[in-house]
Amino acid sequence: NAGVTQTPKFQVLKTGQSMTLQCAQDMNHNSMYWYRQDPGMGLRLIYYSASEGTTDKGEVPNGYNVSRLNKREFSLRLESAAPSQTSVYFCASSSPEWPPKPNQPQHFGDGTRLSIL
Amino acid sequence: RKEVEQDPGPFNVPEGATVAFNCTYSNSASQSFFWYRQDCRKEPKLLMSVYSSGNEDGRFTAQLNRASQYISLLIRDSKLSDSATYLCVVNVASGANNLFFGTGTRLTVIP
Numbered sequence: 001n002a003g004v005t006q007t008p009k010f011q012v013l014k015t016g017q018s019m020t021l022q023c024a025q026d027m028n029h030n031s032m033y034w035y036r037q038d039p040g041m042g043l044r045l046i047y048y049s050a051s052e053g054t055t056d057k058g059e060v061p062n063g064y065n066v067s068r069l070n071k072r073e074f075s076l077r078l079e080s081a082a083p084s085q086t087s088v089y090f091c092a093s094s095s096p097e098w099p100p101k102p103n104q105p106q107h108f109g110d111g112t113r114l115s116i117l
Numbered sequence: 118r119k120e121v122e123q124d125p126g127p128f129n130v131p132e133g134a135t136v137a138f139n140c141t142y143s144n145s146a147s148q149s150f151f152w153y154r155q156d157c158r159k160e161p162k163l164l165m166s167v168y169s170s171g172n173e174d175g176r177f178t179a180q181l182n183r184a185s186q187y188i189s190l191l192i193r194d195s196k197l198s199d200s201a202t203y204l205c206v207v208n209v210a211s212g213a214n215n216l217f218f219g220t221g222t223r224l225t226v227i228p
Contacts, residue, residue, distance in 0.1 A: 035218075042121075042204070042220040043161070058215075090160055103149040103208070106216055108160035 002026050006091050006109035013081045013116045021076040021112050023091030031095040032074035033058075033106060034066060036087040043090065049074055081116045088113050120144060123205050123219035131227050134195050138222045140205030141187045150181055152190050153204040155221065161204055164190075195226045 004025045013019055025032065034046040035058075045058030049068040063085060065077045074093075078085060092106040123140045130136045142150075150167035165172065167179040167188050178191040188205055205219035 040125075040220060043218040045215065048215065103166065105151055105163045105166065108162070110160045 004091055004093055004107055004109035006089075006112050008112060009110070010113045011115070013078075013114065015082060015116060017081050017116075018077070018079050019081065020078075021089055021091075021114075022073070023075065023109060024073045025091075025093040025107070026072065027093060027107065028071070029093035029095055029107075030071070030097075031093060032068065033092040033094075034064070034074070034076045035090045035092065036060065036085075037090060037111075038087050046076065046089075083116050086114060086116045119219075120209070120217035121205055121207050121219040123222050125220055125222060127223040127225055129225045129227055130195055132195055132197060134226075135191065135193050136195060136224060137192075138190045138203055138205075138224075139187055140189070140219055140222075141185075142205075142207045142217075143186070144207070144209045145183075145186060147186075147207045147209050149208040150179075150188050151206040151208075151216070152177075152179055152188075153206055153218075155202045155204055157201075161218075164203070192224075195224075197226050197228060200224055200226045 007022045030051045033048040035043040037043050044060050047066040049055045052071045055066050067075045089112045091109040094104045094106040121142050152164040153161040154164045155161040165174050167181045171180040176193045180189045202221040202223045204221045207217045
């Protein structure tokens with residue numbers, strides 16, 4: 001079972017470069033999320049998409065954009081990468097039901113390690 | 118104030134020991150609660166949900182105290198394979214399942 005798939009797994013960028021992180025889930029989930037994880041900070045929500053066609057800002061959206069391409073795919077874009085965006089990025093999904101129930105856990109992809117020089 | 122606070126540890130315990138982690142949350146409207154496990158350089162994985170009446174899954178017991186706004190995880194008969202970081206997670210639902218994660222408590226089980 002693939003679950004949540006993220007690509008790439010590793011990436012090194014130079015300051016100012018752009019890139020898109022891809023995420024796809026095969027669990028028919030309605031909601032998808034992008035987090036970043038930094039040492040001592042825990043997971044912080046960047047953007048989320050409650051359902052296909054909608055996106056909303058999370059706790060730390062600055063410097064990022066997202067696209068919910070279809071129900072399966074949710075991409076995260078860095079338009080002009082900065083060293084402060086060096087982090088591990090996780091995509092997650094939840095809620096096969098609609099509207100989503102608050103007791104639904106999230107399922108994570110295995111992460112993208114991004115370094116910006 | 119952080120939504121979710123945990124003691125970062127590390128907790129170093131011998132095999133077979135019992136260990137407990139606590140976590141506090143700030144929003145009294147929080148609706149659902151989870152413990153996730155994260156191995157080094159891996160993604161978080163759901164360990165168990167936490168129910169109001171408390172719940173048990175094998176060697177793991179989770180409890181919720183709404184009045185004091187804390188959650189606990191008890192691990193009995195610790196195994197080497199239990200070594201990981203345990204994340205306390207709280208859902209303050211607002212249209213989607215928006216989870217707030219604690220920074221995690223690191224556990225190392227020693228032979």
